[in-house]
Amino acid sequence: MADKIILEVARYSPEQDTKPCFATYEVPVHKEWVVLDALNYIKDKVDGSLTYRWSCRMGICGSCGMMVNGEPKLTCATFLSSYAHNGNKIRVEPLRYFPVVRDLVTELSDFLVKLKKVKPWLIRKDTVPLSQGEFLQTPEQLDYYKQFSMCINCTLCYSACPVVGLDPKFVGPAAIALAQRYNLDSRDQGAVERIAVLAHPEGIWGCTFVGECTKVCPKHVDPAGAIQQYKLNAVLDWLTSFLMPRGHNSQDVKP
Amino acid sequence: MRQEIVKAAPAYTEFHPRWYRAPVSVYWWLGQWRYLKFILRELSSLFVASFVVITLLQVRALRNGPEAYSRFQHWLQSPWMIALNLVSFLFVVFHTITWFNLAPRAMPIWVRGKRLPEFLVAAPNYAIWLVASVVIAWFVLR
Ligand code: FES
Numbered sequence: 065m066a067d068k069i070i071l072e073v074a075r076y077s078p079e080q081d082t083k084p085c086f087a088t089y090e091v092p093v094h095k096e097w098v099v100l101d102a103l104n105y106i107k108d109k110v111d112g113s114l115t116y117r118w119s120c121r122m123g124i125c126g127s128c129g130m131m132v133n134g135e136p137k138l139t140c141a142t143f144l145s146s147y148a149h150n151g152n153k154i155r156v157e158p159l160r161y162f163p164v165v166r167d168l169v170t171e172l173s174d175f176l177v178k179l180k181k182v183k184p185w186l187i188r189k190d191t192v193p194l195s196q197g198e199f200l201q202t203p204e205q206l207d208y209y210k211q212f213s214m215c216i217n218c219t220l221c222y223s224a225c226p227v228v229g230l231d232p233k234f235v236g237p238a239a240i241a242l243a244q245r246y247n248l249d250s251r252d253q254g255a256v257e258r259i260a261v262l263a264h265p266e267g268i269w270g271c272t273f274v275g276e277c278t279k280v281c282p283k284h285v286d287p288a289g290a291i292q293q294y295k296l297n298a299v300l301d302w303l304t305s306f307l308m309p310r311g312h313n314s315q316d317v318k319p
Numbered sequence: 320m321r322q323e324i325v326k327a328a329p330a331y332t333e334f335h336p337r338w339y340r341a342p343v344s345v346y347w348w349l350g351q352w353r354y355l356k357f358i359l360r361e362l363s364s365l366f367v368a369s370f371v372v373i374t375l376l377q378v379r380a381l382r383n384g385p386e387a388y389s390r391f392q393h394w395l396q397s398p399w400m401i402a403l404n405l406v407s408f409l410f411v412v413f414h415t416i417t418w419f420n421l422a423p424r425a426m427p428i429w430v431r432g433k434r435l436p437e438f439l440v441a442a443p444n445y446a447i448w449l450v451a452s453v454v455i456a457w458f459v460l461r
Contacts, residue, residue, distance in 0.1 A: 078337035163338035204432030289424030
């Protein structure tokens with residue numbers, strides 16, 4: 065294996081640059097090094113002004129997402145060695161479709177606003193007295209939504225989705241998957257409240273099923289699946305409301 | 320000089336002065352097979368539509384009697400119609416495979432608290448497809 069690798073890193077300084085350019089760094093390759101280690105090496109040894117986000121170094125916090133050779137990746141989970149064959153060059157850019165604050169740091173407030181819009185929390189219609197205790201849930205009921213609850217908000221799926229790039233108002237994969245996580249939770253009663261945002265041209269109907277969101281998800285959340293499930297239920301809901309105008313909501317599909 | 324730099328800087332936005340927003344190229348789908356594949360699948364709808372039109376024309380020819388129908392058949396045998404049908408066929412197969420593979424994810428089936436494995440949901444679709452194709456082939460080639 066080559067013991068050096070070339071990193072082409074996107075640099076953008078809002079005070080000086082009108083658009084990003086690439087800086088090239090030579091980095092030693094250690095067998096166990098990931099792309100994030102290489103960035104840390106550059107920051108420690110070569111250029112302390114390189115700016116990027118990271119925290120946990122173990123695929124939990126979701127803050128180290130970047131484009132690695134054009135693919136959205138968690139840089140703490142992307143080994144240098146898997147690129148050693150590629151002419152020994154790795155191109156690192158900020159996540160696509162997000163505004164860039166500096167170097168590899170993207171601006172996330174647009175995503176956070178969208179996330180809040182789908183109300184990703186437990187909504188109760190009734191008020192149950194505290195004395196009744198907690199809402200119990202069986203392991204089966206947990207399994208029903210667990211996959212969608214694994215999202216770490218790393219936004220890789222937004223960078224994989226061309227609809228996000230072409231229609232800035234599209235709610236996007238992670239937010240819809242998280243809405244579905246609560247819709248499927250036996251303790252939640254908020255599915256009806258989420259319909260307005262989800263069953264909307266900028267919600268699920270904005271999705272054209274490219275399917276890349278699911279492929280890049282480091283947590284196997286399958287946002288594309290969540291969206292298609294919701295589409296199917298929305299159509300059924302529309303059909304039944306057509307046939308039985310009163311009292312039906314098939315978005316409430318919990319066990 | 321300083322003046323120039325400030326002028327050339329990206330426009331100020333509501334929240335932050337100088338974010339850089341990369342423009343999305345019209346050709347974003349070129350160059351990466353996964354996105355090209357998506358565009359091809361979208362394009363396939365045109366060919367699916369052509370199938371529908373051909374079928375409608377066939378029904379019309381059938382209604383207009385044997386002579387019209389043999390004229391229609393003759394038209395179908397022209398090389399460019401065969402080419403069109405071949406391309407349409409490939410696109411429809413591509414389309415079908417996409418949606419059959421999607422079925423288990425769009426319609427998770429839970430049996431006694433366990434989600435059915437994906438292939439168990441997809442397989443019946445393929446099985447029905449195969450049986451239907453064989454039955455139709457038997458009728459046509461008989
Ligand atoms: S540093 Fe936390 S996910 Fe990579």
